Structure formats: C-alpha cells, structure tokens
Amino acid sequence: MANIKELSVEDKLRALYDLQLIDSRIDEIRNVRGELPLEVEDLEDEVAGLSTRLEKLKSDLESIEEQIKDKKNAIDDHKAAIKKYTEQQKNVRNNREFNSLTKEVEFQELEIQLAEKHIKEMKASIDHKKEVIAQSSERFEAKSSHLGHKKSELDAIMSETQKEESFLSEKSSEYEALIEERLLAAYKRIRTSVRNGLAVVSIERGASAGSFFTIPPQTQMEIASRKKIITDEHSGRILVDSVLADEEKEKMEQLFAKI
Structure with a gap:
C-alpha cells in the first residue's frame, strides 16, 4: 500500500x-467474552482467600489441640505433685510442715481445676472451629467447582476467538500505520x-x-x-x-x- x-x-x-x-x-x-475474564479473576481471588482462611482455621485447630495436650500433661504433673506431697505428709515432724504440704496440695488441686476449665473451653472452641471449617470447606468446594466451570467456559470461548482476535489485532496495527x-x-x-x-x-x-x-x-x-x-x-x-x-x-x- x-x-x-x-x-x-x-x-x-x-x-x-x-x-x-x-x-x-x-x-x-x-x-x-463479556465480563467472564473479570468474573474468573474475582472467583480465583475468592477461592484463594477461602483456601488461606481454611489453612489458618486448621492451623488454629492444631494449635488448640496441642494446648489441650499440654494442659493434660500439666494435670498429670499436678497429680504427681499431689501424690508426692501427700506421701510427705506421712513423715512430717510438726503441724507447720503438715500445713505447708496441705497448702501445696490445695494449690495443685486448684491448678488442676483451672487446667480442666481451660480444656473444657478449648474443646468448645474446637467444636466451633470444626463447624466453621466444615462450612468454609463446603463454600470452598462450591466456589472451586464454579470457578472450574467458568474457566472451562472462558477457555472454550478463548480457543474459538483467540486466533481471530490475534489476526485482527495485527491487521488493526497494519491499518493504523497507514494513518x-x-x-x-x-x-x-x-x-x-x-x-x-x-x-x-x-x-x-x-x-x-x-x-x-x-x-x-x-x-x-x-x-x-x-x-x-x-x-x-x-x-x-x-x-x-x-x-x-x-x-x-x-x-x-x-x-x-x-x-
């Protein structure tokens, strides 16, 4: 030309x-294609966000379960201490020593009660988190499935139109160069x-x-x-x-x- x-x-x-x-x-x-590329992008962001949230919830759950183990181990230690102090009471030389050991036993028993209270609270927290995880997992699966369908739809449109669009874009540049x-x-x-x-x-x-x-x-x-x-x-x-x-x-x- x-x-x-x-x-x-x-x-x-x-x-x-x-x-x-x-x-x-x-x-x-x-x-x-319409809004499909943006819709796919939004869904990808949403799925990524749900995945991150699920990972955090599962990590929190593991952390609570570890804390419960620690509390149970602490209870075992307190019970061992109670047993030791109770045995020592059998060999005391005076009331002062007996009363001192009695206070130690009472302290250990209070620590056990506190630990059991914490375990109860943490188990309730675990139950709640498991419910949230179940709901989040269900939402994650639904959104992932929806994303898969939308991606397939976009891929199908792209495969049909990509060649034509690339050809036309080249031609557009050629005609722009004439003007x-x-x-x-x-x-x-x-x-x-x-x-x-x-x-x-x-x-x-x-x-x-x-x-x-x-x-x-x-x-x-x-x-x-x-x-x-x-x-x-x-x-x-x-x-x-x-x-x-x-x-x-x-x-x-x-x-x-x-x-």
Whole structure:
C-alpha cells in the first residue's frame, strides 16, 4: 500500500473506515467474552482467600489441640505433685510442715481445676472451629467447582476467538500505520468517547449511522466528493459516504472470511 504521505483524502477515509470495521469486529469478539475474564479473576481471588482462611482455621485447630495436650500433661504433673506431697505428709515432724504440704496440695488441686476449665473451653472452641471449617470447606468446594466451570467456559470461548482476535489485532496495527498520527489520535479519541466505539460512520438516509440528525445536502455532497475529512457536528464522528462504506465492508468481509 501507499505511504502515509502519498495517501489521498479518499485513501485516508478508506483506511480509517477499514480500521473501524476491524476494531468493531474485535469489539464484538470481546463482547462475547463479556465480563467472564473479570468474573474468573474475582472467583480465583475468592477461592484463594477461602483456601488461606481454611489453612489458618486448621492451623488454629492444631494449635488448640496441642494446648489441650499440654494442659493434660500439666494435670498429670499436678497429680504427681499431689501424690508426692501427700506421701510427705506421712513423715512430717510438726503441724507447720503438715500445713505447708496441705497448702501445696490445695494449690495443685486448684491448678488442676483451672487446667480442666481451660480444656473444657478449648474443646468448645474446637467444636466451633470444626463447624466453621466444615462450612468454609463446603463454600470452598462450591466456589472451586464454579470457578472450574467458568474457566472451562472462558477457555472454550478463548480457543474459538483467540486466533481471530490475534489476526485482527495485527491487521488493526497494519491499518493504523497507514494513518497519519494526528488523524489516528482523533480516531482513537472519538472511539473512547462514544458508547459503541464507532468513530467512523457512513451516511444512511441522509443522517450519520445511528443518528437522527439530518446532514444538509451540501455537506452530503462534500462527503461524497471525498476531498476532505468531515465530522458530524452533533456526535463528532468522522463521516464517509455509503458507497465507500459498502465497498470497504465487502473488502473487509473477504478479509474476515480468510480467518
């Protein structure tokens, strides 16, 4: 194709409209995917968060179980101490020693009661955590399954459209290279400012495509002459005549058919 400097206004209009047709086709492909990629990403984050929470809950459970073991071992130590002090009471020489050992026994018994109280509380905590783990595991499995389905759905769409999108993206870059920087910047600015991404539209029934505002006959003649770039005063879109549009659509359909 000709270099940018050699392009006539008509060639620029054709290149712009071709670029619009290619970019609109890419938009269609991405619309098919819709919010699915974001949905998959959100689900992945949610599943990762649930997995981390489950790991922490299980770690907490193990920690409590270890604490219960420690308390039980402590109870055994206290019972051994009670036995030792009780034996020692049999060989005391006076009431002071007997009373001192009695206080030691009482202290050990209090420690046992406290440990048993803590064990009871920790067992209740274990029961609660097991319930939470069961609920979290169920939610994790459900979300993981849902994620698997959504990933399969996305993979299926991607496998169907990836080749076409890659081809069209390359073609979009090729046509962008034909258009002077200022005009390309205007095209991209218009595309981002309109809802449907249409920066270049044809004249249909005396109005720009998708608009109800009639274009004056004199302006329509200027557009058809293809001597200068004309924009719609209402929408800001670049305008091309319907004959040029039909010719380029036919050309692009042949290109798309090769994919």
